[in-house]
Amino acid sequence: MDKYIKNLINRLCEIYGYNIIEFQGTMPGFESTWGAVKKYENAAEVIFFSNVNDYNSLNKESFLNSLKNTLQCDNIRLIQIVVGNNVNERIYPQCEYIFINIVDNKILYYSTGLENKVEELLNCMRRASSNYEKTEVSIITYILITVNVLAYIVTAYLSGNFVDSNINVLVFLGAKVNYLIARGEYYRLITCMFLHGGIMHLLLNMFALYSLGPFIEKIYGKTRYLIIYFLSGIVSSIFSYMFSTAVSIGASGAIFGLLGAALIFAMKMKDRIGRGFITNIVSVIFINLFMGFSMSNVDNFGHLGGLIGGSAITLLLGIGKRY
Structure with missing residues (x-):
């Protein structure tokens, strides 16, 4: 009903x-x-x-x-x-x-x-x-999840360990390493988005992507969604490069960018969907940032960079025509 x-x-x-x-x-x-x-x-x-x-x-x-x-x-x-x-x-x-x-x-x-x-x-x-509107398959989200999982399988194979990733393998595959990026290996700003330090790290990020991705894909369309995801991840990597010397990996920066996109949508459409949705999004962002700053080995600057990048990019792109 x-x-x-x-x-x-x-x-x-x-x-x-x-x-x-x-x-x-x-x-x-x-x-x-x-x-x-x-x-x-x-x-x-x-x-x-x-x-x-x-x-x-x-x-x-x-x-x-x-x-x-x-x-x-x-x-x-x-x-x-x-x-x-x-x-x-x-x-x-x-x-x-x-x-x-x-x-x-x-x-x-x-x-x-x-x-x-x-x-x-x-x-x-x-x-x-009459199924006037065909159910949209969140194909981009599934592709992104698949790429992350495949990258982890390669990492696990080279590490000889399915539970935890070897740091040297991660660096070899394209982790964010500041002195290597300064030496001209700029591709690491992107490749680090698809690497994870362990099975739990992968599962948590893929669950977040699976939960949030289809919503952003539906709201903004596939092209905007890809742009938001990749540019958020790159801005996240740049923030991490600028403010943190640690080796950094993971999809969480791009996922924080999707949270920023959801926040912009909620603020623009508050008259149609109510302020409660804004409160929910802000709460999720705050809780995740708080947990990040409360734990060690978390790239908080990457998270902040992804959130800021995703919000700024979304403001420039606008909302899809259906809204």
Whole structure:
């Protein structure tokens, strides 16, 4: 049910210019804490979702007061989307309503005057059910993970150890070594991004890339994603070269660049996705930086460089056309 509702909200935003709204607190009569809102000059239209079994437990007055404070608007039109299986009789919510049978993906009943909204919802429902938008495979993320894993297999073979990498092997394969870079081996600013010091180092970074990469790939598109990843990694290596003399390896600088890209997206789209997303991204960044500065053998300057580089590059590139 939650996935069905999120799909409808996303399409209302993408096709008809609604914004996503998160309702504060838990109130009876709601199937989802997310809805869609469209603001006009002196009014707002709010679409929210209820389950057919408890749609009438809504406290309309309390809900309206909460929305007036959130939207800073007194003239609010409520449209209640009731979702569930088929019923044998008409339903009578407290607001204007549209009843959707999610089993058959059909609209059964609706209030008089909502014909335009019904057409919008039908269009969104048709697009969802007919695979209008093909599911995108995060091919770039999978390629990056594959390259990192293959590089680790080579490292492990040459090291004669699958758990820990030999430092001499890492230097031979292209780790960031300051005096070698100063001697003209600039390729190390890139190759070091694909080397890891041990199996746990690899697994942690690949898990982070697998979790974050598909989101960035979807938001910015494959080309921008590659640019953000590689340039963030290079800036990370440059920061490490400038401020740290230690041998450095790992994909974490590029991954911090992806976090920077996610932060820029959240800040630019805060009116559509809510400030909670910004808080979550900032929390993840802060926790990772704090952990890095609390542990030894962590290239914190590389992390900072990746974060700064990813944020700056994303500002220059902009967000993909779909947003």
